[in-house]
Amino acid sequence: MQLYNTLTRKKEVLTPVRPGHVNMYVCGITAYDYCHIGHARSALVFDVLVRHLRASGLEVTFVRNFTDVDDKIIRRANQEGRDWKDVAETYIAAFHEDMDALGVIRADKEPRATEYIREMQDICTTLINEGKAYATPSGDVYFRVRSYPPYGKLSGRSLDELMAGARVAPGEEKEDPLDFALWKAAKPGEPWWESPWGKGRPGWHIECSAMSKPYLPLDIHGGGQDLVFPHHENEIAQTEASCGCELARLWVHNGFVQVNSEKMSKSLGNFKTIRDILESYLPETLRFFLLGKQYRSPIDFTPEIMDESEKALNRVYECLREARKGLERASWKKTPLPQDIVKEWQELGPAFHAALDDDLNTAQALGHIFSQVRIANRLLEDKALRAAEGSREILEDLLRRAADWTARLGMFGQDPQTFLIAQRDRRARRAQLDIPAVEALLQRRLDARAARDFAASDQLRDELAALGVAVRDTPEGQVWDLI
Template sequence: MRLYNTLERKKEEFVPSNGNKVSLYACGITAYDLCHIGHARSSVVFDVLVRYLRYKGYDVTFVRNFTDIDDKIINRANESGVTAAELAEKFIGEFYVDMDKLNILRADIEPKCTEHIPEMLTLTQTLIDKGHAYSTPSGDVYFKVRSFEGYGKLSGRNIEDLQSGARIKPGEEKKDPLDFALWKAAKPGEPSWESPWGQGRPGWHLECSAMSEKYLSLPFDIHGGGQDLSFPHHENEIAQSEAATGKPMARFWVHNGFVQINSEKMSKSLGNFFTIRDIIAKFLPETLRYFLLTMHYRSPLDFSFEALEEAEKGIRRVYSAMEQMEEALQKAKWSKAALPAEVLAELEDAEKGWDAAMEDDVNTAGAMGYIFTLVRLAGRIAEDKAWRKSEGGRDAWIRILADMKKWGGVLGIFTEKPQTFLAGLKLCMLERKGIEVSKVDELVAARQDARKNKDFAESDKIRDALTELGVEVKDTPQGPVWDVI
């Protein structure tokens, strides 16, 4: 298995440092608002990575934190008339609501910043003792960036370039404009904790260093997060942790790419900011998850509702194929005939291709292509009268279904019963069109009555009305079946 390591700027073979055990830390949310599509992408990316490592047989310890004290949290709490703790707890709960809908597994350990103040104080004191940090008269503590020789190695930035744009704000007591806060002196009305430097609270970067070191031995195997965190957050984590311990912090640094909205950066000021709830109000959560997997995790992902509709067609096609295979397996009588060797070879090639795609830096986009190879292969078997009634065809369908469910378990999709998913999708699509199911049922029933009365002109008229609504009716031996088109 190969993973792209941001630190080395290349793909490297991934081998855990401790036998079969994998240690993975991913930066979680700052709990002050509902999660947006960028949070969804990062969560899905690392959820799939964890699932795949476990599928490979590794014993994974996954740690994902919550930032529950921060300037944004304090400001939003003040605006809302609640405490920072109450606000953070509310949005941690909302995070779980969204992530459960997206089928995101809970991390093994989910530490909160405010529950690890002692560890942060110890780390800060260690950095002061080793000459990498200093306190100020007002009670702030800063990390001395120039004291850490490797600063910039993750992001590829150098001190000189950073220095040109750095400034010390009025009131700050930094010795160098590049230095960053480890501990912030308390301001009136803010939550604070006792420390050797007075009442205050931790800086954002400090928390992940302290919590990852507590739960995972350094260097741990994988540190993950969004591309936007590589600098300054992850760069500062490396500086703090490695300056304090003398050990590398993590062996692999894995970052997912940005989400763009119609080729523009997502921004509330541009009016193109979408929360997860904005999206799943119109589309099924599994459709969103499927969409997020259609592009390689390191590539930028361009979101639009049109792209989501295309994803909906894709996931519908897979579930429909699964439904058709399951129904065929229940009904058919099988002749003792095998499939041609070349058909079985195609199936084996698809299975090898899926494994190869996932082994190659968790290429879910490539892996998804092999799922559609199976869909096409299943369709070819169904179209050939001899194949679809043969034991060879039956065995191939059983194997294809097993592969789809197994791969779906890794990707976190295709896990529902096909009939259940497709029924829910039909209702979702109707609702998006503003059409009530009862209206469709009435028109379908009226058309059926017209057909029974041999009033084919009326029957055709009703069919046209259904088509205008975006509904297609198929006549089967069991009666009319309608679907959304």
Template structure:
């Protein structure tokens, strides 16, 4: 498998540091608000990576942390007059609810920052003893950036470049503008813990160094591109300076999510939480959309893009439904598949996995899935060929492949008929169509057809069409869907 390594700025062959075992740590949320679509993308990307590695037979230990003490959590607690622990607990619970809806697997370990205060203090003490960190009279502890010569190796930034924009804020006791906080002296009204430097609380970066320490060296450390600097750069410096070991061999970062081609921002009014989106679309549609681009590329969220993802997902489930119906109804004859079709089908077998082996290229993998869907649909449209036992074998193989895709992508695994109905009803609600009215009109139309009142039936079809409802008459009765 090839995986792009931010550290080396190139794709490299991924080989676990421990034979057959993978240690992977991904930065989780700061628990002060509901998760937005950017959080969803990161969670789904690394969920796919875990699933793919496990499908290759690797034993993956997946760690995703929670930052449960931070300026943002404290500020929200103060603003709402609530306890900071209650704020963190509320949004950790909301994270799990959202991720469960998106079919994101739970991490094997979910450490919280406040559970590792002692380990953070140990790292600080080690760095102070080595002369790589220092405590100030007010109880802050800072890391000496210039004591770690490789600083900047992940982000590609030089100390001279950083120095040009660095300043010491009023009240700070830094020796150097580049130095960053490992530990913060206590302020009135904030949570704090006893330490050798007085009461205080951890800085953001030291939290991940402490929580990842039991799993070092990591095979993979992941997160969003926004974490490369300063968070991951600082994490590398303080961890590697304290342990004299490599923090992680591969650094993997997912691209940004934009909203209608603009950066997502509360100030711009385009901030989209997962729950905002799931008010209008099924969770699987959002998951499919977020995997529709290769993970390092930016992805642009819009209603049009979600509608397109919904239509594509509908095509897969519609094909699955038709394959199941064909297998239930057909009486099989001794008819082999044409050699060229059989050859094409076999050549497609490894393509999805091969795409994921090339830096987790889910977009290319989806392309190969839709090639197979189109081939199956061609077969189903050939009335003579689809009755043969050669077609039966191919259709059964398609269902087996779909099960593999479901395990890999967390998609395509629901019962097709129920899922298509749920998608139809969700689209109707999104378009503010009165479902009760539709069902009433459909019932009237069924009665009209039973009474052979075809003029009334046609009039009702037109009335439904005006609501955006398409009616299809089948041997099983009338069915409807949204236009």
């Protein structure tokens, strides 16, 4: 598999340090608020990467941390008059709830910053002893950026460029504006731990250097694009300067999510939490939308695109439902299928895997799925083709391939009929349909038909239509949908 490496700015073949085993570390959330759609994208990108690697026969140790002590957590705790630990616990639990709903596989290890205080202090001590960091009289510890010449290699920034933007804030005792904090002396009212430099707490970046240390060198280090600088740049400096070894081989960063073509921010009021979105759409619709673009491209969230995603997703499930029904037919004829159909079908299976192997191109992989759905629909809809023995083979293959899509993408794995009804109910909810009223009318119509009172049944159909509901009678009974 090839992945785009932010460090070298090109696609590179993933060659695990230990053959057959991938160590992957992804920066997790700072637990001070509910996760938004940007968090969902990052989680889904790395979820699909882990799934794809495992389905391709590799073992993966997947580590994703939680930042459970930080300025934002402390601020929120103070605003709400709560304990900071309580705030962190609340939002870690909320993270698990949201990610479980989205079908994101849990990381194998979920270290928390506060469990690694000792290890962080050890890194600081090593760096101080080697002259690469220093403690200030007030008890802060800074990394001496100029002691690490490759600094800037990940983000592609030179020290001169960085100097232009660097500032020393009032009260900071930095030797050089470029230096960054490894350890911060505790201010009144803040959580603190004893340290060789007095009571204090860790800086943000040092956490990940401590939590990733047991897995070095990482085969893949991931996170959102916003983490490239300074967070990941600083992680590299801390780890590589303190242990002399490489932190990570491949640096994988996912792109941003915009909302209605604007950057998402609390001040613009367009902040979309996962919870908000799941009020209106099924989790798989959000997953489908977010995987609809290659992970490095920006993606734009709009209600229209979500509606389109829902329709596209339904097309796959409808095809799987019809394929299952089609396969229940007893007799097949020896008529041959046109060669072009067979050939295209055979090529699309490997093409799906090749798309994922090419820098996890989920957009292209989904395109190949839709090509397969088109072929299957053609076989199911064409009377002559439908009976052919070759069609049975393709439809059986479709169901096997769908299981592989589920393994790799985390989609298309639900019972089609149950899923399609759940989708309809979400649409009904968005349309603010009065479901109890609809159900009452549907029941009355069933009763009328059972009593062979077709005039009443027709009138009830009209009443349902007035509410925006279409009803159909099928061999499986009465079914309804939004008009």
